[in-house]
Amino acid sequence: MMSSSDDDLRFRSASESSALLSAFKVKPLEGQSGEKSFRATRRAFWSEARAVWKMAWKVSLVTVCQTSLPTISAAFLGHLGMNELAGSALANIWISGVQVVIYGFAVALCTLCGQAYGAQNYELVGIWLQLGIFFLTLFSIPVCISFFYVEHIFVYLCDDVQVLAFASTYARYSALSIWPQCVYYALRQYFQAQEIVTPATVINVLSVGVCIVANQVLIYGVDGWIPGLGFIGSPLAQFAAAIFQPLALLLYSCFFRRHHEKTWYGFTWECLERERVKRFLLLSLGMTINMAMDEWVYSFATSLASYLGPTVLSANSIIYNLWNLVFGVYWGFGLPTQVRVANFLGSYQPDRAKRTMWVGFVLGTAASVMSALVVYIDWDEMGLLAVKMSEGEMDDDEVEDDVIQRMTRSMSTPSLLSTPVLSNFTTPQQVYPHHRLSEDDRMLHLLHGAAKNANRSYRTADSL
Numbered sequence: 001m002m003s004s005s006d007d008d009l010r011f012r013s014a015s016e017s018s019a020l021l022s023a024f025k026v027k028p029l030e031g032q033s034g035e036k037s038f039r040a041t042r043r044a045f046w047s048e049a050r051a052v053w054k055m056a057w058k059v060s061l062v063t064v065c066q067t068s069l070p071t072i073s074a075a076f077l078g079h080l081g082m083n084e085l086a087g088s089a090l091a092n093i094w095i096s097g098v099q100v101v102i103y104g105f106a107v108a109l110c111t112l113c114g115q116a117y118g119a120q121n122y123e124l125v126g127i128w129l130q131l132g133i134f135f136l137t138l139f140s141i142p143v144c145i146s147f148f149y150v151e152h153i154f155v156y157l158c159d160d161v162q163v164l165a166f167a168s169t170y171a172r173y174s175a176l177s178i179w180p181q182c183v184y185y186a187l188r189q190y191f192q193a194q195e196i197v198t199p200a201t202v203i204n205v206l207s208v209g210v211c212i213v214a215n216q217v218l219i220y221g222v223d224g225w226i227p228g229l230g231f232i233g234s235p236l237a238q239f240a241a242a243i244f245q246p247l248a249l250l251l252y253s254c255f256f257r258r259h260h261e262k263t264w265y266g267f268t269w270e271c272l273e274r275e276r277v278k279r280f281l282l283l284s285l286g287m288t289i290n291m292a293m294d295e296w297v298y299s300f301a302t303s304l305a306s307y308l309g310p311t312v313l314s315a316n317s318i319i320y321n322l323w324n325l326v327f328g329v330y331w332g333f334g335l336p337t338q339v340r341v342a343n344f345l346g347s348y349q350p351d352r353a354k355r356t357m358w359v360g361f362v363l364g365t366a367a368s369v370m371s372a373l374v375v376y377i378d379w380d381e382m383g384l385l386a387v388k389m390s391e392g393e394m395d396d397d398e399v400e401d402d403v404i405q406r407m408t409r410s411m412s413t414p415s416l417l418s419t420p421v422l423s424n425f426t427t428p429q430q431v432y433p434h435h436r437l438s439e440d441d442r443m444l445h446l447l448h449g450a451a452k453n454a455n456r457s458y459r460t461a462d463s464l
Contacts, residue, residue, distance in 0.1 A: 048352075048359045052336045056363070058201040059192075060332025065204035067328050069211050069241055073234045076215040084231050087166020090158060094150050095174055098143050100295040102178070104288025105136055106185035110335070111283060111342045113193035117263065118346025125263035129190045130271040131280050136182035147175040166231060173235035177242035184246040187253075193339055196259050203248045207241045214240040326371045333364035 070092065078085045109132040116124040151168035158164055188200045217226060218233030218240075229236065253259045270276075337360025344353035 044355060045359060048340075048356055049363060052333060052340065052356070052359055052363060055192075055195060055197050055336035055339070056332040058197040058332075059335045060329050062188075062197070062200050062204045063328030063331045065208050065328075068208060069238060072208070072211050073215060073238060076219055076237075077231070077234050080219070080231060083160070083162045084166055086160075086163045087231075088170045088234065090154055090163060090167040091150055091170040091174065094147070094153060094171060096298070097292075097296055098146060099178075099181075100291050101288050102136060102139060102143065102182055103185060104291045105139065105284040106132065106182070106189050107291070108132070108280065108284040108287050109186060109189040110193050110338055112280065113190055113263075114339050114342025115346035117194050118343035120347075122263045123265045125190070125193070126260075126265055127268065127271045127276070128280070129186060129264075130267060131276060132186045132189070133183060134271065135280065135284070136186055137179065140178045140182050144175040144178050147171040147178075169232060170235050173232055174238065176239040177235070180239075180242040180246055184242070184249065187246060187249050190263075191249075191253060191259060192335060193342065194259075194263065195339060195343075196253070199249055199253045199257070199259070203245055203252065206248065207245050210244045211237055211241040326374075329371045330364055330367035333360055333367055336360065337364070 074085060074088065077088050109128055112128045113125045116122075116128060148171070150171040151164050154164060154167060158167075191197070191199065214237035215234060218229050218237050219231075220233075221228030337356060340356045341353045341360075344350070344356060
């Protein structure tokens with residue numbers, strides 16, 4: 001049974017002028033009035049590091065599983081032939097390039113929902129989710145349409161007719177996965193903003209199994225039972241995994257565990273209020289541009305690889321997928337940093353937000369360096385093994401030189417320096433007035449101070 005204070009919070013309005021935190025509840029942090037001792041600072045650092053780690057390993061597992069799905073499909077396609085794998089790699093240039101737009105809008109929910117949740121403005125958390133799903137659905141329409149013109153777009157990058165035909169087919173069937181992915185990304189950010197990470201972790205692990213089984217069944221079939229579909233089975237397998245993820249998350253988190261009850265008040269047209277739409281678009285566009293600049297570097301590199309033939313393009317695709325798996329390790333520290341910074345800003349604790357930023361910076365940097373070292377130690381063996389597993393018909397001489405060059409270049413790309421945690425210093429967190437009290441001058445003064453410190457001290461993490 002909910003207490004009377006919980007009832008008051010639940011049924012208050014989420015209007016722009018609502019005050020969902022009482023002034024007497026805002027207390028200064030211990031040590032804000034004076035210098036902290038080294039011991040107290042160290043304790044605070046390790047306490048926050050444990051909190052970040054509690055989420056980080058789950059987020060890393062989620063990201064690795066999510067990025068492994070195209071890797072699984074590439075492995076199955078490699079056994080069909082070189083042109084099939086090259087065609088999917090060419091199509092993925094466009095797919096990953098435009099999907100970053102969708103993902104940028106989804107990641108904005110993590111900041112907006114996180115700040116509202118930290119301010120105990122629980123109704124607003126659900127409203128942001130509705131607004132996010134609305135715009136993601138809206139943007140998914142032109143994205144899906146663009147997938148039907150991939151062949152016309154890449155005719156200037158590749159003169160191999162067969163590869164272009166495979167790329168066009170792969171992209172058209174991949175359009176089926178866009179909207180389910182939009183819904184899943186939005187739901188995942190909604191729950192992660194409340195530090196509910198376990199459901200997505202379990203579901204992403206299971207989705208790997210779904211993708212493997214779907215690829216095997218849809219591409220090759222089951223002897224005597226189900227005929228294989230060949231090449232088109234690969235994007236259809238991705239579609240099966242894309243459908244499984246949001247459905248499983250809804251069933252488990254909403255119908256079984258009831259995680260949504262605290263912040264979901266039902267559908268409302270309030271989500272489309274002009275000021276909310278403006279704030280959402282401004283933050284989303286900033287995040288999208290930042291993510292696009294990082295992602296499009298790889299798309300451009302893959303485009304150049306397409307000039308060198310299907311063998312080089314296939315090798316580039318495999319190494320790129322390997323690097324995506326490494327990315328999942330250090331991104332695990334980026335998202336918890338973003339979530340906890342947003343929560344602390346929402347609850348008037350800018351000092352704790354700043355501390356979380358530095359904790360995430362240290363842990364994320366350590367994770368990225370260790371990941372790079374691991375890849376560097378086995379870089380040639382990993383590349384050769386991946387190509388052999390995916391393209392069994394190729395001999396070592398055909399792929400060794402290209403794999404060496406590709407992996408060496410991937411180690412020198414700016415991606416290591418633009419880790420998700422470090423990219424906090426690229427786009428400032430915005431503290432929105434409707435997440436805060438508006439009638440108390442002291443609170444307004446604190447709000448402006450927090451926003452000023454935010455712009456000077458840290459920036460937001462990008463990309464799920």
